[in-house]
Amino acid sequence: MRQILLKIKYLGTNYHGWQVQDNAVTVQERLQDAVEEILGQRLDLTGCSRTDAGVHANEYCCTIKTESDVDCFKLQGGLNAKLPDDISVFSVSDVDLDFHPRYSCVKKQYVYKILNSRAKDPFLNGRALLYPQPLDVELLDRCAKDFIGTHDFTALSGSKCELEDCTRTIFDASVERDGDLVTFSVTGDGFLYNMVRIMVGTLLFINEGKIKPDGIRIILDKKDRAAAGRTAPAHGLYLNKVYYGGDVNE
């Protein structure tokens, strides 16, 4: 038995997220189909996280366990030939059997792209949130720093935190502008359901004066979802990087 790590990219527009579900096309199912075509077996795929419908991934990690002695290089080529054009495998490698794409992960980075323009952009359609009002990037970058640290993120979770420990550690958060494109980047040891999208919605509420610039610490202390901003749409969000310790990654 061996374990193979697949690093993939996908445009999430046409998928109901990563995880297999009834009556909806998912990235996991498409990848399982391709693996089955190449290896002749329907294998379980273990992913590094769930992603919501419409969310994209610049790097998503998952593994298969198999007895096959397939060459990693050939497996990559075969999978890319079978996969639809909105999913690609950019790395295939053997990892230890005790590696787990979710539990071995030490941190993840998400980015959220905002097109800060009156006019839509054909090249960013479905790939960034169109936000026509002026955006005070310097202010939002300063405010985003208040997410950094170990906090109870109950107020920024889209699901109830009764059964789960909602404490997470955010290592870095920033807002940067490149022309009309404004990018929120956040790195943490884990993220609750919808947490990045609510972070973005909260920053946009600050931009719009609906939440005060010092509001993030207050919202975190309140542990009340209603105090935070709206949930920003899925189509601006990208799982950007998945970090593992040791020699698996980086």
Next chain:
Amino acid sequence: MRQILLKIKYLGTNYHGWQVQDNAVTVQERLQDAVEEILGQRLDLTGCSRTDAGVHANEYCCTIKTESDVDCFKLQGGLNAKLPDDISVFSVSDVDLDFHPRYSCVKKQYVYKILNSRAKDPFLNGRALLYPQPLDVELLDRCAKDFIGTHDFTALSGSKCELEDCTRTIFDASVERDGDLVTFSVTGDGFLYNMVRIMVGTLLFINEGKIKPDGIRIILDKKDRAAAGRTAPAHGLYLNKVYYGGDVNE
């Protein structure tokens, strides 16, 4: 009577180029439809150039002449609301009646994007040529300099040059790498049919050893299309910038 300059972007994937034609959807037709919906008149649109089916534009310029006193800002918003998501208007302004989007143009820049990777990329699907072999960017950048200057480009034209003067001036040409993305940029006073795509195909032939590194000058002298490289596919090509003299642009 006034003349209004529209600067647009479009993703060319779903269009048979700019120019209206029978039995095919074009960018010009879609824009005419939108103008008609906003101004209530079917107006002629004069474009800065033809583009081939599947070619994209980061900047394409066209004008309408109208008696309407519509506000430019409102016209832009209205057109963007009516246009499909793969076309957008990013600038609307009044220009002199003697301005002509094609004849007033002093230079144009095209870029051609090559994804130099074994693996396809969902975010560049239909937006860059996938080229898996190693690419010697330093060599190709040096060779591209041989396009610069005033030459008879008959050898790099996809149509016959018998009736037309095929002399064009290229001001700049370069090949640059940013990670897996390799970009050929070329600026000139005008371009023949398929000329940029044949330039790219010729550079790829040099990369593959099918044409020698000093071959471009020889090919230009020969004035023989068969001596040049293949025509690179349309989907990597972008009309990137259109330059006018004076205060119309820049």
